[in-house]
Amino acid sequence: MNSGITAANGTIENPVILEMKGIDKRFQGVHALKKSHLELRKGEIHALVGENGAGKSTMMKVLTGIYQADEGEIIYNGEKVHFKNPKDAQTAGIAIVHQELNLMNHLTAAQNIFIGREGNSFFVTDDEINVKTRRLFERFKMKIDPTEKVGNLTVGKQQMVEIVKAISFDAKILILDEPTAALTKSEIVELFDVMNDLKAHGVTMIYISHRMDEIQTISDRITIMRDGEYVKTLVTKETNLDEIIKAMVGRVIYIEPKTGSNIPDSAPVVLEVRGLTSRDVHDVSFDLRKGEILGFAGLMGAGRTETARLIFGADPIDSGEIYKDGKKLKIKAPVDAVRAGIGYLSEDRKRFGLAVDLSVSDNTVLADLENFTRKGFIDDRKVRETCETYVQKINIKTPSISQLIRNLSGGNQQKVIVAKWIVRNCDVLIFDEPTRGIDVGAKSEIYKLMTLLAEEGKSIIMISSELQEILRMSDRVACMCEGRITKILNIEDASQEIIMKYATRRN
Amino acid sequence: MENLKRKFDLQQILAPAALVILYIFFCLFGKNFFSTGTLVSILDSTYYVGFMAFGITFIIITGGIDLSIGTNMMMSALIGGYLYTKGVNIWLVLGIVVLLATIVGWINGIFVAKLKLPPFIATLGTMMMTQGFGAIMTKVQTQRFPSGFDVDGLYKQIFYKTGDGFPSGIIYMLVFFVVAWVLLTKTRFGRYAYAIGSNEESVRLSGVNVSFWKIAVYTVCGFFCGLAAIVYAATYTTIIPGTGNGLEMNAIAAVIIGGTSMSGGIGTMSGTLIGAFLMSVLKTGLMSMGLQGHFQTFFTGLVVILAVLLDIYRTKKANAVRKD
Amino acid sequence: MENLKRKFDLQQILAPAALVILYIFFCLFGKNFFSTGTLVSILDSTYYVGFMAFGITFIIITGGIDLSIGTNMMMSALIGGYLYTKGVNIWLVLGIVVLLATIVGWINGIFVAKLKLPPFIATLGTMMMTQGFGAIMTKVQTQRFPSGFDVDGLYKQIFYKTGDGFPSGIIYMLVFFVVAWVLLTKTRFGRYAYAIGSNEESVRLSGVNVSFWKIAVYTVCGFFCGLAAIVYAATYTTIIPGTGNGLEMNAIAAVIIGGTSMSGGIGTMSGTLIGAFLMSVLKTGLMSMGLQGHFQTFFTGLVVILAVLLDIYRTKKANAVRKD
Amino acid sequence: AQDKPYIAIVSKGFQHQFWQVVHKGAQAAAEQYGVEISFDGPPTESDIAIQVDMLKSAIDKKPAAVALAALDTESVKEQLVSLKEAGIPVVGFDSGVPGAPEGSIYATASTDNKAAAALAAEHLFADERFSAKLAEATADAPLTVAVLSQDATSESIVSRTTGFIDKLVELAGENMTAVEGHDKYARANDAATLKIVVNVPATTSAADQKTGAEALLSLDPAAIYGSNENAAGGILAASNDGSDFDPEKGKFKDIIAIGFDAGKTQRTAVERGWFLGSVTQDPYQIGFKAVELAVNAIEGKAAESEIVDTGAKWYNAENLSDPAISELVYE
Numbered sequence A: 001m002n003s004g005i006t007a008a009n010g011t012i013e014n015p016v017i018l019e020m021k022g023i024d025k026r027f028q029g030v031h032a033l034k035k036s037h038l039e040l041r042k043g044e045i046h047a048l049v050g051e052n053g054a055g056k057s058t059m060m061k062v063l064t065g066i067y068q069a070d071e072g073e074i075i076y077n078g079e080k081v082h083f084k085n086p087k088d089a090q091t092a093g094i095a096i097v098h099q100e101l102n103l104m105n106h107l108t109a110a111q112n113i114f115i116g117r118e119g120n121s122f123f124v125t126d127d128e129i130n131v132k133t134r135r136l137f138e139r140f141k142m143k144i145d146p147t148e149k150v151g152n153l154t155v156g157k158q159q160m161v162e163i164v165k166a167i168s169f170d171a172k173i174l175i176l177d178e179p180t181a182a183l184t185k186s187e188i189v190e191l192f193d194v195m196n197d198l199k200a201h202g203v204t205m206i207y208i209s210h211r212m213d214e215i216q217t218i219s220d221r222i223t224i225m226r227d228g229e230y231v232k233t234l235v236t237k238e239t240n241l242d243e244i245i246k247a248m249v250g251r252v253i254y255i256e257p258k259t260g261s262n263i264p265d266s267a268p269v270v271l272e273v274r275g276l277t278s279r280d281v282h283d284v285s286f287d288l289r290k291g292e293i294l295g296f297a298g299l300m301g302a303g304r305t306e307t308a309r310l311i312f313g314a315d316p317i318d319s320g321e322i323y324k325d326g327k328k329l330k331i332k333a334p335v336d337a338v339r340a341g342i343g344y345l346s347e348d349r350k351r352f353g354l355a356v357d358l359s360v361s362d363n364t365v366l367a368d369l370e371n372f373t374r375k376g377f378i379d380d381r382k383v384r385e386t387c388e389t390y391v392q393k394i395n396i397k398t399p400s401i402s403q404l405i406r407n408l409s410g411g412n413q414q415k416v417i418v419a420k421w422i423v424r425n426c427d428v429l430i431f432d433e434p435t436r437g438i439d440v441g442a443k444s445e446i447y448k449l450m451t452l453l454a455e456e457g458k459s460i461i462m463i464s465s466e467l468q469e470i471l472r473m474s475d476r477v478a479c480m481c482e483g484r485i486t487k488i489l490n491i492e493d494a495s496q497e498i499i500m501k502y503a504t505r506r507n
Numbered sequence B, C: 001m002e003n004l005k006r007k008f009d010l011q012q013i014l015a016p017a018a019l020v021i022l023y024i025f026f027c028l029f030g031k032n033f034f035s036t037g038t039l040v041s042i043l044d045s046t047y048y049v050g051f052m053a054f055g056i057t058f059i060i061i062t063g064g065i066d067l068s069i070g071t072n073m074m075m076s077a078l079i080g081g082y083l084y085t086k087g088v089n090i091w092l093v094l095g096i097v098v099l100l101a102t103i104v105g106w107i108n109g110i111f112v113a114k115l116k117l118p119p120f121i122a123t124l125g126t127m128m129m130t131q132g133f134g135a136i137m138t139k140v141q142t143q144r145f146p147s148g149f150d151v152d153g154l155y156k157q158i159f160y161k162t163g164d165g166f167p168s169g170i171i172y173m174l175v176f177f178v179v180a181w182v183l184l185t186k187t188r189f190g191r192y193a194y195a196i197g198s199n200e201e202s203v204r205l206s207g208v209n210v211s212f213w214k215i216a217v218y219t220v221c222g223f224f225c226g227l228a229a230i231v232y233a234a235t236y237t238t239i240i241p242g243t244g245n246g247l248e249m250n251a252i253a254a255v256i257i258g259g260t261s262m263s264g265g266i267g268t269m270s271g272t273l274i275g276a277f278l279m280s281v282l283k284t285g286l287m288s289m290g291l292q293g294h295f296q297t298f299f300t301g302l303v304v305i306l307a308v309l310l311d312i313y314r315t316k317k318a319n320a321v322r323k324d
Numbered sequence D: 001a002q003d004k005p006y007i008a009i010v011s012k013g014f015q016h017q018f019w020q021v022v023h024k025g026a027q028a029a030a031e032q033y034g035v036e037i038s039f040d041g042p043p044t045e046s047d048i049a050i051q052v053d054m055l056k057s058a059i060d061k062k063p064a065a066v067a068l069a070a071l072d073t074e075s076v077k078e079q080l081v082s083l084k085e086a087g088i089p090v091v092g093f094d095s096g097v098p099g100a101p102e103g104s105i106y107a108t109a110s111t112d113n114k115a116a117a118a119l120a121a122e123h124l125f126a127d128e129r130f131s132a133k134l135a136e137a138t139a140d141a142p143l144t145v146a147v148l149s150q151d152a153t154s155e156s157i158v159s160r161t162t163g164f165i166d167k168l169v170e171l172a173g174e175n176m177t178a179v180e181g182h183d184k185y186a187r188a189n190d191a192a193t194l195k196i197v198v199n200v201p202a203t204t205s206a207a208d209q210k211t212g213a214e215a216l217l218s219l220d221p222a223a224i225y226g227s228n229e230n231a232a233g234g235i236l237a238a239s240n241d242g243s244d245f246d247p248e249k250g251k252f253k254d255i256i257a258i259g260f261d262a263g264k265t266q267r268t269a270v271e272r273g274w275f276l277g278s279v280t281q282d283p284y285q286i287g288f289k290a291v292e293l294a295v296n297a298i299e300g301k302a303a304e305s306e307i308v309d310t311g312a313k314w315y316n317a318e319n320l321s322d323p324a325i326s327e328l329v330y331e
């Protein structure tokens, strides 16, 4: 990739520093890890891949003493170890950056990084840790004020604080569980520099990600897991994408870019956005045609989500107009947008997409309940029938429609949300990071679904940080940078390089 | 899923079981506990708590709280009594009572949904304000509703007890229990209450007018406080200013014992009903065992904690499921 | 960042300003309000609320709540008075009072941190239990501490007022205000309180023994209730069984007025102190204007709401920062 | 600021009609003697802290005199002393300030609660239905008299409860009686043919008073007595506003009910003969005399007597028609 880093050699012959043998872990109902296995060599960057729910995070949580394995043993520096809690692991030099952000928003960056390490004295002062933190930030060329409250940082910066926190244990082994899920390309490059720097200092790293390009860039070896089982370990340089994916999903999936769009320029314009402006979005204008998929590419913080939220009425608009089928819309709240037939699938399902305590069926009809009520009462039969049809139609994997949505896998949750908007028969759907944190298998299904919807004449805006995804799905690509649309490309003219150019153009 | 089912069935069975067991226990060890007389007084002391509990169940399911229910009830009753003594027609008075309470509920709703005040704080404020207001309005004087034999005594016969001592109040209460139950389980109102309690933002982003429905929930709770005020007036005739705070905790206790989660999204109306009865049985029962008043307070507290511990233990499994 | 800074400075200024303005207001319109006598009675009525408020500030900053502080204080005082009348040495009694309250706090901590009960529920339970327990222990008898003129009156001179009327209680309170302030701002205890209130899970994942510190927080709150009990006894001499519930709301109101957030992570001890004073000034002031007791209740409620509205308005911008 | 002398009146309550009448009396006296008064009281009779604070701020207003009905003497001792030092005279009213430090109280206008309660006991004993039953009662089948006592803390309630019990014991004979229910009054006696059961509800709230009354009624006693308006209210609430005591067709027709104080519902119950009768104080006089005493004190007159008994009357269906009685029985 354009980060231009290649895996350093020589680590593969290094001595084994850590070995997890026959790790078995059950949760109520779920057999998360089945006699799983992992071997680390000193100073290597070891990628851990697998579909959602493969057991990667659990494996790491066992290693760092957050969960206790039911069976199996961990051998670290040649001796058998057993970490009862995260502290044990830390003191043994094993640090982790968790998949989901875990920061205390009301505390400063320094306080966050050194929480639990204020020293043994009962009294604490910040002077010392502020200095230490500043040094750390400088070392990795990060522009963050140690005394800034973390709540005021952007997600990217917060992620960096997390990483610095983990590093600050000067750990022998550093675990990064999907650290890039919320990072921009440039931040990812920064991160990789940091990782290589650490590698040079002999730190061993486990790197979990769903992004194959990154894995191929940064890792020395790759361990693949499937359904809580160890599949195989590959040497990055000696393998290729297909082999990895095959091992992950047990089948081959090709992601080839779309060659051309079959949406005629004559196709009617469904959504027309003019001069949309707010604090973080400036004068955004574009048309969305019937049956088209308009990709929104850009670095994180480019303003794509914000644009979507503005169109959807989730955040207040400063100025600008929105026309639907030629009619001007007055959108003050999501209610208005939904009435106008616009649906929005948030980039953060858990927080903005789902009512987790509710069932699949409740979530499916949530946006359209008034049409499922007769004389003020909810028509349960109609609800059931509708839901069952959609469960079939877009094959949502769930034991029953009365299943609590929180028990579904990410991919299937995403499908339910899609169903929600189709039920509400919205003809403009905004997918924000539709495949974030979703495994390769589920991904391709979501892609199929989107294509299907487009063919049915729905118009789709797809915000994504994964360029292959953009290239594969879009008819046209809108590139955003710092809240502005810098260019709208036809798919024929688009390539990763070109998109990146516009996505980083400052104007 | 299984967990959920099991939990649900247990829910269905456990609470009523506890109620029955407790009743039998007191029948065996209490003095003249097993008698229609006692049964009736158990019902009597359930009415007003019950109504408040029904109302606040909706709110707690949305993940909110209302500390003002007790004082709201008293304030409405007070002002009602005041108007009655000023010669306003009794039925009109009752109407006004309900209206007043409903308005207070609506105000709570505005505070919470529009002004975005945390429910605890907003209703703590209105709790103090209603308590003060009622006293101020009535110049801190005890207000009296007509007793059963005054001209206007009829309303007591309807809402509390007929001349020949039939507890008509229970009918009044059950009718509105059904209303509450239907509201919660069969209507958009109820469905949104659960949804909001489960994840408010995602409901908003589903194009639901959340603040409208939240206001509705608090208003309905106010309405039920009004109904409570009527039955309170009918039962105790005399309304004393500056009282009412503390009652909210009884109602909340009933809701909790009934298995509704304080964090929202989970709860049933039947649970609340049973919780309310359970508390009355406990109260009357301990008295009949010759235990002085304060054992009630103590044991009610104990029951609240045990009930929830049991609940946690039961649903541990269900909760354990993936947080990530 | 700016917003935050600005907010913070405002915080610093606004509350004290309000306090002063209110005081001046009453000096102008109250009857002989501007007098050392009045000032002293303002202090007097602040003591016990203040101590409870200090204690619960820690808990609220962790995002918890303690409804049992009022009844806990009363229970400890009751049992203390009981022991005293049974002839136990006064100083020993005071020690036991504090110990009892601390134990109750510790129990709350266990319920919340170990048994994972929601704080609201756990402390609702202990609230009822302590209230009942105190009454049961003392056979529902009023308990009396020595008044200033009895042999053991000395303790009053220390904790409440010297013979020649100097309000020594204020010293007692300020000393422990400093203790509370140091605890909150300068120690790991306080740091973790903020951290837990801000994001408990991440504190746990950072290898901090969260439940230990949570228990500590509730225990400390209990300890402060004990201190409150002493000054309450010293001020009012007579302790009545079955009272104390409702007081918690005054303490909480003080904390809220002081700008501490119910959702945890944000709050200051000085804010709480000012909040407590503000309420006493309001109380005494309204009385001195010849307004019936219930105007206090009303206006306190109003102030709570206004205070928080103001806070929300002030921090709106700060909050606006990216939700996604 | 004021030219008229100012008298701060701190009562034990404010809500009950009783206090309203006291207030009236006080105002009347205030006009007659040309003084300014303020009248305030805590929300419930267990709010000692509130009363103390009220008294304090009353003192801070620099009154010419203070009239006080203390919830509890201990808690106000200190104020009494400072009042004495400040040379501000204090008069007691209603239950007054029993056991106050020497010379801190000028005089007290109050009902002798013990005596008043004794009235009730006497009339109960005089009732032939009751005496008949008592005659039949044996040690194995003793007769029960139930007493509902609002709380075990306020002086006046306690003395009204004791007054009633003691008189009953005196009339029935020490060795014939036992008292149980509440430790404060309890006195065991196996030979007892008359059992007096006292109940003190959890709180002073109407709901708990009712529950207490119900608990007592479920023992089917020969008689039940409520020792103040609130307790009587509990009995009324538990008996369908008293109608259950209807001697012909009432649910509790064999139970003799006796109240204390007045109030509309209670008055009706007495009028209709559901209650055997009730004892009323003379709240108007209490208020009037209180101010009168205060004025005397201000003018430096010596008090004639420590206590000015404002009297208490037994009223029942018969004598209610008599206006002299009727005017005492407030609605």
Ligand SMILES: Nc1ncnc2c1ncn2[C@@H]1O[C@H](COP(=O)(O)OP(=O)(O)OP(=O)(O)O)[C@@H](O)[C@H]1O
Binding pocket: A027, A028, A030, A031, A032, A050, A051, A052, A053, A054, A055, A056, A057, A058, A059, A099, A410, A437, B320, B321, B322, B323, B324
């Ligand atoms: N606390 C838990 N309770 C119950 N089940 C759990 C828990 N944590 C994980 N699981 C289950 O264990 C399995 C492995 O989960 P895990 O999070 O390790 O997968 P993953 O490989 O990290 O997936 P992703 O790529 O989405 O992070 C999943 O089926 C998950 O549902």
Ligand SMILES: Nc1ncnc2c1ncn2[C@@H]1O[C@H](COP(=O)(O)OP(=O)(O)OP(=O)(O)O)[C@@H](O)[C@H]1O
Binding pocket: A154, A155, A182, A280, A298, A299, A300, A301, A302, A303, A304, A305, A306, A307, A315, A347, A465, C320, C321, C322, C323, C324
């Ligand atoms: N609710 C919000 N309040 C304040 N600032 C916001 C909010 N949402 C986004 N921002 C800011 O607006 C800018 C655009 O953020 P946005 O999330 O829209 O970018 P994006 O292109 O969606 O990138 P990503 O979705 O990967 O985060 C960022 O600087 C972000 O900090």
Ligand SMILES: [Mg+2]
Binding pocket: A056, A057, A058, A099, A177
């Ligand atoms: Mg994971």
Ligand SMILES: [Mg+2]
Binding pocket: A304, A305, A306, A347, A432, A463
């Ligand atoms: Mg985005």
